[in-house]
Amino acid sequence: xxxxxxxxxxxxxxxxxxxxxxxxxxxxxxxxxxxxxxxxxxxxxxxxxxxxxxxxxxxxxxxxxxxxxxxxxxxxxxxxxxxxxxxxxxxxxxxxxxxxxxxxxxxxxxxxxxxxxxxxxxxxxxxxxxxxxxxxxxxxxxxxxxxxxxxxxxxxxxxxxxxxxxxxxxxxxxxxxxxxxxxxxxxxxxxxxxxxxxxxxxxxxxxxxxxxxxxxxxxxx
Amino acid sequence: xxxxxxxxxxxxxxxxxxxxxxxxxxxxxxxxxxxxxxxxxxxxxxxxxxxxxxxxxxxxxxxxxxxxxxxxxxxxxxxxxxxxxxxxxxxxxxxxxxxxxxxxxxxxxxxxxxxxxxxxxxxxxxxxxxxxxxxxxxxxxxxxxxxxxxxxxxxxxxxxxxxxxxxxxxxxxxxxxxxxxxxxxxxxxxxxxxxxxxxxxxxxxxxxxxxxxxxxxxxxx
DNA sequence: CTTTTTTATTTGGTATGCCAAATATTTAGA
DNA sequence: TCTAAATATTTGGCATACCAAATAAAAAAG
Ligand SMILES: [Mn+2]
Ligand SMILES: [Mn+2]
Ligand SMILES: [Mn+2]
Ligand SMILES: [Mn+2]
Numbered sequence: 255x256x257x258x259x260x261x262x263x264x265x266x267x268x269x270x271x272x273x274x275x276x277x278x279x280x281x282x283x284x285x286x287x288x289x290x291x292x293x294x295x296x297x298x299x300x301x302x303x304x305x306x307x308x309x310x311x312x313x314x315x316x317x318x319x320x321x322x323x324x325x326x327x328x329x330x331x332x333x334x335x336x337x338x339x340x341x342x343x344x345x346x347x348x349x350x351x352x353x354x355x356x357x358x359x360x361x362x363x364x365x366x367x368x369x370x371x372x373x374x375x376x377x378x379x380x381x382x383x384x385x386x387x388x389x390x391x392x393x394x395x396x397x398x399x400x401x402x403x404x405x406x407x408x409x410x411x412x413x414x415x416x417x418x419x420x421x422x423x424x425x426x427x428x429x430x431x432x433x434x435x436x437x438x439x440x441x442x443x444x445x446x447x448x449x450x451x452x453x454x455x456x457x458x459x460x461x462x463x464x465x466x467x468x469x470x471x472x473x474x475x
Numbered sequence: 476x477x478x479x480x481x482x483x484x485x486x487x488x489x490x491x492x493x494x495x496x497x498x499x500x501x502x503x504x505x506x507x508x509x510x511x512x513x514x515x516x517x518x519x520x521x522x523x524x525x526x527x528x529x530x531x532x533x534x535x536x537x538x539x540x541x542x543x544x545x546x547x548x549x550x551x552x553x554x555x556x557x558x559x560x561x562x563x564x565x566x567x568x569x570x571x572x573x574x575x576x577x578x579x580x581x582x583x584x585x586x587x588x589x590x591x592x593x594x595x596x597x598x599x600x601x602x603x604x605x606x607x608x609x610x611x612x613x614x615x616x617x618x619x620x621x622x623x624x625x626x627x628x629x630x631x632x633x634x635x636x637x638x639x640x641x642x643x644x645x646x647x648x649x650x651x652x653x654x655x656x657x658x659x660x661x662x663x664x665x666x667x668x669x670x671x672x673x674x675x676x677x678x679x680x681x682x683x684x685x686x687x688x689x690x691x692x693x694x695x696x
Numbered sequence: 697c698t699t700t701t702t703t704a705t706t707t708g709g710t711a712t713g714c715c716a717a718a719t720a721t722t723t724a725g726a
Numbered sequence: 727t728c729t730a731a732a733t734a735t736t737t738g739g740c741a742t743a744c745c746a747a748a749t750a751a752a753a754a755a756g
Contacts, residue, residue: 258479262713284733293715298735300713316722316734346592356586363584365577371567483743505703514745519705521743537704537752 261362264331265290266300267309270320271328280317329393330369335361336382336389337372343383344376350383350434351425384425385416385435385471400471404449404464406441412472413438419469428470431460438475482583485552486511487521488530491541492549501538550614551590556582557603557610558593564604565597571604571655572646605646606637606656606692621692625670625685627662633693634659640690649691652681659696 269289273281283301287294301318304310309324320328338360342353370391373379380396381387389395400415414437417424428434442459443452449464462470490510494502504522508515522539525531530545541549559581563574591612594600601617602608610616621636635658638645649655663680664673670685683691 258482261479282733283735292713294734295716295736296714345596346589348592356584356589359584359586363577363580365580368567368577371569375566479742503703504705513743515704516706516746517744 260364264362266304267324267328268331270318271325274320280315326393329389329395331361333389334369336386337369337376339382340376340379341372351429353383354420400473402468403470403472404467406472408441408444411440411475413475414470415473416471417469424469481585485583487525488545488549489552491539492546495541501536547614550610550616552582554610555590557607558590558597560603561597561600562593572650574604575641621694623689624691624693625688627693629662629665632661632696634696635691636694637692638690645690
């Protein structure tokens with residue numbers, strides 16, 4: 255008997271929540287399999303199990319959806335993940351681009367009260383170190399009014415809020431470029447040819463590819 | 476592929492370490508099976524695997540022993556367990572008798588640096604909330620010079636240091652009686668008939684059975 | 697030393713979560 | 727509409743970590 259039924263299940267729910275957010279027309283097994291790096295046959299089995307547990311449902315067009323119960327569970331896992339990330343950065347002095355994998359482990363630890371105590375200890379943070387909002391204890395999350403940097407307007411000023419891609423490679427890249435939540439930027443130039451942008455932050459000017467710009471969320475200043 | 480090879484293995488090593496400490500003549504499968512609440516056949520399989528991994532060895536008389544490598548691994552797991560317990564009590568305000576099960580989960584989380592950062596954050600604690608010494612980052616543990624309360628002498632003063640039994644039932648009992656590490660006591664009376672003791676702490680006097688006294692470690696004051 | 701009891705070991709099974717390959721089935725392109 | 731490509735499903739397997747029951751071996755008791 256594997257001791258951790260939570261673990262796998264919670265990872266599926268979380269990834270399905272994140273894929274749903276992206277409003278793909280139809281969420282299928284293959285998308286989930288890619289996101290979790292699993293075989294579609296494996297995903298099919300688990301989806302069936304989660305449907306039986308009333309955490310997922312299949313719509314008329316056979317796309318996969320979270321039920322209310324499933325959505326709540328996903329959000330509570332995301333809550334744990336983000337609170338642990340705050341802990342790791344604010345208390346243990348990890349860098350914001352180092353904490354994701356560790357939080358992937360910590361998020362599955364279950365104990366009465368743990369998450370709420372952690373939240374209190376951390377001083378009820380609203381955002382995690384990557385700029386993402388932390389769901390409250392009921393699983394309510396603040397919708398976050400940001401736009402992609404790729405749709406920014408030349409000459410305007412913005413503040414970096416968060417990021418679409420949470421992979422190590424991307425976060426390491428951002429860290430190298432010293433791009434992080436809270437950074438104030440000005441759009442200097444838009445290059446139509448490759449959709450790259452030139453950006454000014456303080457005295458430092460740099461160029462970002464379209465691919466990068468699509469994964470950075472900003473707000474007008 | 477189960478994601479957590481650590482988990483089970485570390486639990487075996489830890490329990491074997493603790494059983495070894497008790498210097499039973501010969502550590503066998505059944506003792507381990509009882510301690511972990513598993514079937515002896517299961518234990519046998521795992522012991523073989525751990526022998527193959529050079530974490531355990533079988534002595535001439537077939538008793539089970541940790542190798543140096545296994546002992547170190549056990550001690551590092553105990554280190555993580557006890558540091559997390561300190562965190563839960565000192566930072567998250569759990570009571571000292573509530574944290575063991577949670578620490579059982581947290582102790583298996585592996586990440587470069589996590590334990591040492593946690594230790595630094597907690598201010599390099601030497602004892603956990605139950606009075607047990609915390610091994611250092613090399614797995615060195617301070618031998619802790621205590622005696623069992625059951626061998627205390629009438630009229631003398633002692634300080635409660637730690638406990639042999641770490642079960643919830645026992646810790647809950649201690650908590651109800653307000654017995655915890657650091658408590659100063661005087662032995663008022665020893666009852667020869669049932670080996671129970673009468674004890675004075677401040678103005679409060681109470682009686683403890685032999686079974687309880689065997690599980691409380693003290694030092695002379 | 698023989699019998700009984702305890703301990704160790706073997707054997708055949710279970711559940712979870714995973715995979716690859718074969719075979720539907722669906723969807724979309726021509 | 728027909729067909730090719732994409733997707734879903736089935737099937738048979740694997741690894742880990744468990745168990746129960748049968749048998750073998752060792753230890754203790756008499
Ligand atoms: Mn993260
Ligand atoms: Mn994050
Ligand atoms: Mn403990
Ligand atoms: Mn402890």
